[in-house]
Amino acid sequence: MKRTSRHVWWLIPLALLTAIFLLVPLAALAGHVSWRAFGQAWTNGGAAALRTSLVSSVVALVVILVFGTPLGWLLARRDSAFWRMVEYLMLIPLLMPPLVIGLLLVFFYGPYGAIGAVLTKFGWTATNSLLAVVLAEIYEAMPYYVFSAQAAFSQVDTGLERASLLLGASPAETMRRITLPLALPGLSVGFAMAFARAIGAFGAVIVMAYYPNTLPVRVWIALQEQGLPAALPLAVFLLLAALPLPLVAVLWRRGRHAPRLL
Amino acid sequence: MLRVSCSIPRRFFTVEAEFDVKAGEVFALFGPSAAGKTSVLSAVAGFETAATGRIQVDGVTWLDTTARPFVYVPVWKRKLGYVEQAARLFPHLTVRQNILYGLREASGNFAANLIEQFGLESVLNVRPDGLSGGQQQRVALARALAPQPRLLLLDEPLAALDWATRRALQDLLREVNRTLGITIVIVTHQLSEAERLASRMAVMEDGRILQQGPTADMVLRPASWDVARRVGYTARLRLESGRVVGVHPERVVIGAYRDRGPVLSGLVTADGFSEGRRVITVDVAHFGTDAGGSPALTGGLRVGAPSGPGTEPSGGAEPDLSAGPTTRLVISAHPLDAASVGARVDLTLLEPPEFR
Numbered sequence: 001m002k003r004t005s006r007h008v009w010w011l012i013p014l015a016l017l018t019a020i021f022l023l024v025p026l027a028a029l030a031g032h033v034s035w036r037a038f039g040q041a042w043t044n045g046g047a048a049a050l051r052t053s054l055v056s057s058v059v060a061l062v063v064i065l066v067f068g069t070p071l072g073w074l075l076a077r078r079d080s081a082f083w084r085m086v087e088y089l090m091l092i093p094l095l096m097p098p099l100v101i102g103l104l105l106v107f108f109y110g111p112y113g114a115i116g117a118v119l120t121k122f123g124w125t126a127t128n129s130l131l132a133v134v135l136a137e138i139y140e141a142m143p144y145y146v147f148s149a150q151a152a153f154s155q156v157d158t159g160l161e162r163a164s165l166l167l168g169a170s171p172a173e174t175m176r177r178i179t180l181p182l183a184l185p186g187l188s189v190g191f192a193m194a195f196a197r198a199i200g201a202f203g204a205v206i207v208m209a210y211y212p213n214t215l216p217v218r219v220w221i222a223l224q225e226q227g228l229p230a231a232l233p234l235a236v237f238l239l240l241a242a243l244p245l246p247l248v249a250v251l252w253r254r255g256r257h258a259p260r261l262l
Numbered sequence: 263m264l265r266v267s268c269s270i271p272r273r274f275f276t277v278e279a280e281f282d283v284k285a286g287e288v289f290a291l292f293g294p295s296a297a298g299k300t301s302v303l304s305a306v307a308g309f310e311t312a313a314t315g316r317i318q319v320d321g322v323t324w325l326d327t328t329a330r331p332f333v334y335v336p337v338w339k340r341k342l343g344y345v346e347q348a349a350r351l352f353p354h355l356t357v358r359q360n361i362l363y364g365l366r367e368a369s370g371n372f373a374a375n376l377i378e379q380f381g382l383e384s385v386l387n388v389r390p391d392g393l394s395g396g397q398q399q400r401v402a403l404a405r406a407l408a409p410q411p412r413l414l415l416l417d418e419p420l421a422a423l424d425w426a427t428r429r430a431l432q433d434l435l436r437e438v439n440r441t442l443g444i445t446i447v448i449v450t451h452q453l454s455e456a457e458r459l460a461s462r463m464a465v466m467e468d469g470r471i472l473q474q475g476p477t478a479d480m481v482l483r484p485a486s487w488d489v490a491r492r493v494g495y496t497a498r499l500r501l502e503s504g505r506v507v508g509v510h511p512e513r514v515v516i517g518a519y520r521d522r523g524p525v526l527s528g529l530v531t532a533d534g535f536s537e538g539r540r541v542i543t544v545d546v547a548h549f550g551t552d553a554g555g556s557p558a559l560t561g562g563l564r565v566g567a568p569s570g571p572g573t574e575p576s577g578g579a580e581p582d583l584s585a586g587p588t589t590r591l592v593i594s595a596h597p598l599d600a601a602s603v604g605a606r607v608d609l610t611l612l613e614p615p616e617f618r
Binding site for chain 2: 163167
């Protein structure tokens with residue numbers, strides 16, 4: 001091991017340089033944001049935007065969990081041509097630019113769209129509403145969760161599920177006692193990625209719902225109307241809201257399953 | 263009592279199995295890899311959704327595709343134990359949680375007795391990745407037995423273990439069968455394991471049961487050459503009388519005992535050990551004897567030397583009965599047998615089976 005390490009010493013500065021390159025923009029926050037700016041941003045729409053972002057992201061994540069988990073499981077466990085086709089089709093929303101997602105959603109959920117017209121009959125609107133924000137966030141975030149869930153379920157040995165069935169546990173009980181606990185580390189990372197993606201969603205959200213402002217939209221408005229100093233504190237709010245959950249999920253998974261480094 | 267009569271479609275052939283196992287009996291499905299043994303076990307467990315036919319246990323029908331509507335009892339309602347070569351222990355649970363997994367309510371006494379019988383008291387709070395291979399199989403067996411199943415299916419559960427651990431677990435299985443009276447079906451490709459554990463067995467090849475009956479009969483009275491070569495016969499010899507008999511390395515003794523079987527004469531060409539037992543190689547120049555005891559040439563058979571007694575023949579090729587007058591036999595010998603290299607010896611084939 002040590003002998004191998006000696007031959008790849010030149011990788012170390014390269015790796016450190018990459019890490020610094022990725023992290024150094026964060027230092028700008030410390031140098032350019034004052035406590036007073038935080039206060040002003042908070043009272044000037046920042047608090048409301050944070051609330052909107054958190055509420056919409058939580059609702060979106062509940063929907064993603066409830067509907068995305070079964071889809072991820074079926075993609076992992078079914079090997080028929082139909083489910084392979086579904087898997088390939090799921091790549092489209094994953095790879096589609098968020099702005100394009102937003103445009104398509106407006107056509108579909110807007111007042112003159114197929115679903116939008118039905119919603120209007122019930123007095124709901126899927127543009128410029130919290131529902132619109134939630135929909136946009138679901139579309140941006142769900143593919144990430146579904147593919148993470150698929151990978152997580154694929155790693156669960158089907159032999160263990162068979163063993164559980166043979167011991168008298170029903171399929172539902174096997175899912176609860178074996179499959180989900182073993183897939184949980186992978187699911188939690190997918191969940192965290194989806195959360196980060198949902199709370200940071202901008203392209204689809206701004207097309208679907210300029211109002212109510214989410215934090216990313218609020219950052220963009222501040223940047224447009226007041227410039228960088230006004231946008232930076234809002235960006236800090238966004239970071240503080242978006243980062244802890246994914247970090248905790250990744251650290252928890254690493255602590256449980258990843259091999260120790262060095 | 264287990265009654266199986268079913269067909270299971272596979273990619274290259276259909277597995278056909280028909281056998282009965284009495285209550286409390288140990289029955290072995292023996293055969294080479296890809297013979298269809300595991301498919302049969304899997305069908306009994308309920309995983310073969312394409313299986314057709316009937317499977318009954320203690321009068322309860324688990325599968326009957328001839329009935330309308332057809333009967334299929336789901337896997338989790340069959341209440342059977344199943345242990346594979348891989349222990350398949352739940353990695354997120356401790357040994358104790360694994361063993362108690364199948365219990366609906368805490369029927370502690372039976373499980374506690376199992377834990378003691380299997381010697382698992384010291385590892386109850388350990389996760390499976392902290393156990394040795396032998397310990398993992400013990401836990402897998404205890405876990406399968408804890409819900410007190412009516413049937414235990416074993417799919418080469420000891421194949422990956424070292425010799426000593428395998429023997430110890432075989433003893434444990436015998437004890438479990440004796441004390442609990444549980445019906446056991448074991449799949450194995452090791453004849454010694456089948457002989458050690460099972461009172462009856464079926465020899466399978468290419469999805470078919472070639473022969474079934476008492477375990478000893480498979481070696482003493484194989485019904486065909488296909489069965490014979492699976493249970494260790496390494497050569498067929500044509501005798502002077504025209505009879506064709508099988509040679510099993512473990513059923514040849516040095517010396518002429520004409521009341522026990524045909525006697526051959528040969529020259530010892532090698533003397534060594536295999537798996538702790540003495541093994542000699544004998545070139546039989548002529549076989550069969552006339553009334554005066556002098557050799558009489560009646561035919562010959564050249565047989566490639568197997569690696570040791572009891573090993574499977576290298577393939578399914580038919581021996582060439584006209585290849586030449588020299589026959590090379592590798593047989594087990596007693597340590598005190600006078601059979602040094604270069605010596606001429608008489609060999610008696612003990613009541614060899616005849617083939618056409």
